[in-house]
Amino acid sequence: MNRHHFHYSFTILIACILIFGCTSDKEKIDTFLSEAQAYFDTAEYQKSIIQIKNAIQLDNTSVKAYELLARTHLKLGDAQAAFKAFLRLEQIDPENPEHKLQVASFYLLGKKRPEAERRVKAVLDKEPENIPALYLKAGILSDKQENWDKIEAIYLSILDIDSRQAKAHLVLARLYGAQKDFDKTEQHLKQAVAIEPENINYDKALFGFYLAKRQFEAAESVLKDLISKKPDDAEPLILISNFYVGQQKLDKAETLFLKAIAVDPKNLNSYMLLAKLLNSQKKTQTAEKYIQKALEIEPENFAVKNAYADFQFSNKQMVKAETLVDEILAQRPDYLPSKLLKGKLLAAAKDYDGAIVIFQSLVKEEPESTLFNFLLGSTFFEKNDFTQAKPFLSKALEKNPNLYQARLMMADMYYRQGDLYLAEDNVKKVLKALPKHYNANILLGNILMADNNAVMAKTIFEDMIDLDPNNPSAYFRLGIVNRLERDTPAALKNFNTALALNPHLMDVFTNLIAVYASEKRYTTALDICDTHLKKINTSPVISSIILNLKGNILLASGKIDQGKDVLKQSIEKNPAYITPYLTLAKILNSENKTDDAIALYTALIDKRPDQPSAHSMVGTLYEKQQKFDLAEDHYKKALEINPDYIPAVNNLAFLYAEQNKELNKALDLARQAKERFGKLPAIMDTLGWVYYKKELYDSAVAEFETCVDKEPDNPIFHYHLGLAFNRLGQYVKAETALKKALELQTDFNGADEAKKVLTQL
Numbered sequence: 137m138n139r140h141h142f143h144y145s146f147t148i149l150i151a152c153i154l155i156f157g158c159t160s161d162k163e164k165i166d167t168f169l170s171e172a173q174a175y176f177d178t179a180e181y182q183k184s185i186i187q188i189k190n191a192i193q194l195d196n197t198s199v200k201a202y203e204l205l206a207r208t209h210l211k212l213g214d215a216q217a218a219f220k221a222f223l224r225l226e227q228i229d230p231e232n233p234e235h236k237l238q239v240a241s242f243y244l245l246g247k248k249r250p251e252a253e254r255r256v257k258a259v260l261d262k263e264p265e266n267i268p269a270l271y272l273k274a275g276i277l278s279d280k281q282e283n284w285d286k287i288e289a290i291y292l293s294i295l296d297i298d299s300r301q302a303k304a305h306l307v308l309a310r311l312y313g314a315q316k317d318f319d320k321t322e323q324h325l326k327q328a329v330a331i332e333p334e335n336i337n338y339d340k341a342l343f344g345f346y347l348a349k350r351q352f353e354a355a356e357s358v359l360k361d362l363i364s365k366k367p368d369d370a371e372p373l374i375l376i377s378n379f380y381v382g383q384q385k386l387d388k389a390e391t392l393f394l395k396a397i398a399v400d401p402k403n404l405n406s407y408m409l410l411a412k413l414l415n416s417q418k419k420t421q422t423a424e425k426y427i428q429k430a431l432e433i434e435p436e437n438f439a440v441k442n443a444y445a446d447f448q449f450s451n452k453q454m455v456k457a458e459t460l461v462d463e464i465l466a467q468r469p470d471y472l473p474s475k476l477l478k479g480k481l482l483a484a485a486k487d488y489d490g491a492i493v494i495f496q497s498l499v500k501e502e503p504e505s506t507l508f509n510f511l512l513g514s515t516f517f518e519k520n521d522f523t524q525a526k527p528f529l530s531k532a533l534e535k536n537p538n539l540y541q542a543r544l545m546m547a548d549m550y551y552r553q554g555d556l557y558l559a560e561d562n563v564k565k566v567l568k569a570l571p572k573h574y575n576a577n578i579l580l581g582n583i584l585m586a587d588n589n590a591v592m593a594k595t596i597f598e599d600m601i602d603l604d605p606n607n608p609s610a611y612f613r614l615g616i617v618n619r620l621e622r623d624t625p626a627a628l629k630n631f632n633t634a635l636a637l638n639p640h641l642m643d644v645f646t647n648l649i650a651v652y653a654s655e656k657r658y659t660t661a662l663d664i665c666d667t668h669l670k671k672i673n674t675s676p677v678i679s680s681i682i683l684n685l686k687g688n689i690l691l692a693s694g695k696i697d698q699g700k701d702v703l704k705q706s707i708e709k710n711p712a713y714i715t716p717y718l719t720l721a722k723i724l725n726s727e728n729k730t731d732d733a734i735a736l737y738t739a740l741i742d743k744r745p746d747q748p749s750a751h752s753m754v755g756t757l758y759e760k761q762q763k764f765d766l767a768e769d770h771y772k773k774a775l776e777i778n779p780d781y782i783p784a785v786n787n788l789a790f791l792y793a794e795q796n797k798e799l800n801k802a803l804d805l806a807r808q809a810k811e812r813f814g815k816l817p818a819i820m821d822t823l824g825w826v827y828y829k830k831e832l833y834d835s836a837v838a839e840f841e842t843c844v845d846k847e848p849d850n851p852i853f854h855y856h857l858g859l860a861f862n863r864l865g866q867y868v869k870a871e872t873a874l875k876k877a878l879e880l881q882t883d884f885n886g887a888d889e890a891k892k893v894l895t896q897l
Contacts, residue, residue, distance in 0.1 A: 165191045169200060176208055184208050197228050206238070233259045237268050244272065249279055267299050274307070284311060302331040306341060311343070321345060333365060340375065347379075354378065370400035374409060381413060389413055404430045408443050420451055438464050442473045449477060449484075457481060472498075479511060482661070488519040499528070506535040512543050520548045523554045540566045544576055551583050559583050574600060578609050590617050608634035612644045620653065627651055639672055642681045649685050658693040662686060678708030690721065696723065711743045714750070721753065730757050748774035748781040755787060767791060782819070785809045790822045793829045808888040817843040821853055828860055836860040844873075855890050862893055871897050 168191035175184035185208055188842040191201045204609035206221035219242040224449055227236040240255035246489035259269040274290040294304040309324035328338040329726055339362045346355035359376040366372050367633035373396035382390035393410035396403065415421035427447055430440045445460035458481050465475040479494035495512035502508055513528030526549065529542045547562035560583050566576040577600050584593040594617045600610035611634040618627035632649040634641060645668060672678050683706035690699035700723060705717040717740040724733040734757050740750040758767035768791060774784035786809045792802035806823040811819050813819050824839030840857035849855060858873030873892045881887070 161194050163195050165198065165201070166193075169198075169204065172201075172204055172208075176204065176211075179211075179865065181212050182209050199225060199229050199232075201354065202228065203390065215245075218242075233266060233269070237266075237272060244275055244279065249276060252276060262327060267294055267297060267301065270294050270297075271303070280321060284315070287311065293511060296357075300331050302328040302335065302338060306338060309341065309345070318345075318349065335803050336362065336366070336369070336371060339372075343375065343379075352383065353635075365832040368399060370403040370406055373399060374403075374405055377409065377413075386413065386417065386894075402433060404433060404437065404440055407433075408440065411443075411447065415447060423447065438468060438471055439473070442471070445474070445477055449481060454481060454484065470485055470868070476507075476511070479515075483515050483518060486518075487526075488515055491515045492519075504535065506532050506539065509535070510539060513542065515543045517549065522553065525549065536541050538568060538569065540573070540576075544573075544579065547576075547579055547583075551586070553578065556583055558588050560587075567612065572603060574604055574607065574609075577603075578613060581613055585613075585617065590620050593617055605636060608637040608641060608644065611637070612641070612647070615644075619647070624651060624655065639668070640675070640678060640812075642678060642798070646685060649689065653689055653692055659690050661689045665689070676709045678711070680713045682704045683709060684713070684716045684719070687716065691723070699723075711739075714740065714744060714747060718748070718753065725757065725760075730761060733757055746777065748777040750786055751777070752781065752784040752787060755791075756782070759787070759791060764791065764795060780812070781814055782809050786819050786822050789826060790856060793826045794821070795831055799826065803830065808820060815844045817850070817853065824856060824860070828856065828863070830864070833860050833863045849880060850879040851884045852886065854880065858890065859893065862897070867897050 168187045172184045172187035172191070175181070175187065175364055182802040183731075185205065188205045188208065189203050191198060192205070195201070195400055202221050202225045202492040206218045206225065209215075209218035209221060210758050215248045219239070221685055222238040222242065225232070225877055226239050229235055232416075236255045236259055237766060240252040240259075241253070243249070243252035245858055246746040252272065256269050256272045256276060260273065263269065270290055270293065274287050278288070279285050281509060288308065289307050291304045292312070295303050304322040309321045309328070312320040312324065319428075322342075322345060325338065327344055329357065332338055332372070337357055343355050343358040343362075346352070347359060356376070356379065359372060359379060362372040363376065371390050376393040377389045377396065380386070380392065382595040390410065390413060393413065397410070400406070400611045402425050405770050406751040407426045410639060411423040411426040411430075414420075414426070424447065427444045429442070431437070431444060434440060441464055445457045445464070448454075448457035448460065455475070461474050461481065464471055464483045468474070471665075475494055475498065479491045479498075482491035492515050494514065498508040499505065499512050509528045510532035513525045513530075513532060516525035516528065517523070526546070529546055532539055532542045533546070541646075543562050543566050547559045547566070550556070550562065552561035560580065563576050563580045563583065567580065570576065577596050581593040581596040584590070584596070594614065597610045597614040598616065599615065600607070604610070611630045615627045615630035616632065618624075618630060628648065630653070631644055634644045635648065638644075649661050649664065652658070652664070665682050669679055678888065683702055687699045687702035687706060690696075690702055700720060703716045703720040706713065707720070717736055721733040721736045724730075724736065725799035734754055737750045737754045740747070741754070744750065755767040755774070758764070758770065768788065771788040771791065774781050775788070778784075785805050787807035789802045789809065792798040792805075803823075803826050806819075806826045808821045810823050821843045824836045824843065827833070827836035831845065837857065840853060840860055843850070844857055854873045854877035857869045858877060859869035861867070871894065874894050877884070877890055878887060878894075
């Protein structure tokens with residue numbers, strides 16, 4: 137073979153291989169993209185991405201591949217991946233304005249305005265009438281908070297280019313609405329609807345406009361027109377049903393929800409909204425059937441399952457609700473609606489710490505959320521932790537000043553803390569907006585009573601009885617006013633009315649018994665206790681409270697042994713109820729049966745290990761027996777349970793001072809107690825005694841003098857003051873104080889020391 141002929145043949149062969157190789161790759165790319173498009177069309181987006189990436193491996197400059205990749209990522213909600221695809225398209229095809237504008241829109245959403253602005257300007261410089269670019273330019277101006285005239289001009293120019301741009305009409309309607317030019321708002325909304333009659337969003341915007349203007353007939357007309365345009369679409373029927381719910385035309389709403397279900401049996405919204413309507417009307421069983429039908433359609437739909445849990449929660453089926461919520465959270469631990477509901481369930485079960493953990497995590501994720509701040513604040517409020525409740529409720533009110541539930545809680549907190557001015561100020565803000573708000577009125581009445589304005593409080597409670605005669609709260613509060621006025625018949629009448637409405641109200645029953653006890657009508661009080669016990673004998677908790685009251689009446693009437701027996705019955709009925717233990721232990725202590733009292737408190741500790749009071753009381757009894765190590769141990773245990781339990785704080789400080797040990801710690805404890813309850817003489821006396829032991833006599837005198845001013849008949853305070861004056865060398869004052877102490881009581885704890893000091897003066 138000729139060498140030249142061989143070389144020529146070889147060249148032809150190589151060319152053929154290259155041509156056929158390229159043809160083969162092109163066919164593969166087309167196949168991959170064709171399959172990717174098929175997967176895209178059937179919503180199998182992950183499979184679509186696999187085939188697109190196969191195509192890109194063969195040709196990473198394929199515009200068609202990257203365009204499909206971007207659209208697929210958008211369908212999956214993966215904005216970051218879509219953005220990367222559009223960036224690549226911009227690199228591959230830099231002259232394509234559509235790709236440039238897609239990138240610009242992502243930058244604008246990502247708050248990188250200069251990057252967006254540069255691309256929009258580049259497109260408009262070449263194509264001044266490019267409508268998508270003009271929309272983006274208007275968006276950029278809005279982001280820059282430019283004068284609205286400039287923004288308006290852009291949308292008007294879009295309409296000059298294409299008068300059928302419904303979106304421009306919609307945005308102009310919003311602009312004019314913000315400027316309160318409602319005629320132009322209505323005109324542009326109507327034009328948007330006329331241009332795109334099939335786009336339901338424009339009808340919804342027009343409906344919303346009329347609704348906001350309280351033009352209910354016009355709003356209804358829009359929806360009726362929409363239904364006639366789209367008779368086979370469930371959404372217009374759902375819209376008008378919700379409208380009728382707002383108008384309290386509940387029968388119409390129910391009929392149309394049912395029609396929506398008939399039109400589109402797969403539309404879950406219809407079932408859920410109908411169930412909500414029926415549940416609000418106490419048609420619980422029927423409501424549940426519709427939620428269950430929605431679950432049958434999509435059994436793994438978390439939104440429906442959570443709505444079912446919420447339905448159970450609203451009907452106080454807590455176990456069922458929690459089971460559903462836990463099922464959801466096991467699969468999706470961060471599913472927000474279920475996390476919220478879990479927090480509410482925990483709060484309802486009084487597991488406030490568990491609820492707080494959930495709500496704190498939500499606030500951490502969204503610190504500006506009105507709802508999350510309110511839920512966290514309200515949970516702290518229910519826990520009576522007002523210090524932590526206030527900042528979160530304040531934040532919620534900052535975001536939404538009309539959140540009256542939060543404002544009412546703020547008012548209640550101020551009331552309970554004795555700040556009547558701020559309490560009244562907050563509750564009046566609620567009543568200004570909602571003058572007939574029952575609980576706000578009751579709270580205002582309570583505030584006025586605390587401010588010694590019983591006349592105004594009485595008027596409010598009487599008004600609330602007229603407003604809601606079946607609510608016992610106003611009768612109860614009016615009975616309290618009657619007691620202050622010494623109008624016993626009226627007080628009894630109102631307490632009895634409140635109890636007739638709700639026999640389980642133990643605060644009302646306690647006040648009723650207190651009226652009879654104050655008049656020494658013990659037999660009547662005992663009879664009422666026995667009658668009430670028979671009426672509600674199925675409740676051990678309430679029976680225990682009534683038995684405790686009965687025991688106290690017997691004690692007051694001098695029947696000590698009978699009273700002790702009944703208090704024991706109260707404990708047997710409800711071993712977790714603290715009050716009868718305290719009363720019985722006090723009696724045993726007064727009878728010098730200290731060991732029996734200690735045994736009783738020890739039994740209470742076994743039943744209520746969460747309560748610091750029993751430890752503190754045992755500590756005082758051990759202190760009485762001079763078993764100081766045991767006393768100290770129990771005070772410390774009380775403070776382990778609650779570091780702010782003031783009786784234990786105060787008692788431990790005094791114990792340390794008495795023993796001349798841990799005086800710096802004693803001072804810290806005494807100061808802590810005074811910061812919380814500085815007005816109580818017993819606490820100031822402890823602080824003064826610690827100062828005395830630390831030889832800070834001037835500070836001690838200041839505390840003791842305040843104690844004497846507040847309780848001039850307490851011999852201990854005069855005794856301590858006399859000792860402090862003696863140490864300061866003010867012997868005349870010391871003599872006066874010590875003699876006063878002995879004049880008040882000759883045998884107080886310290887009387888011998890007082891007499892000894894007097895002999896040395």
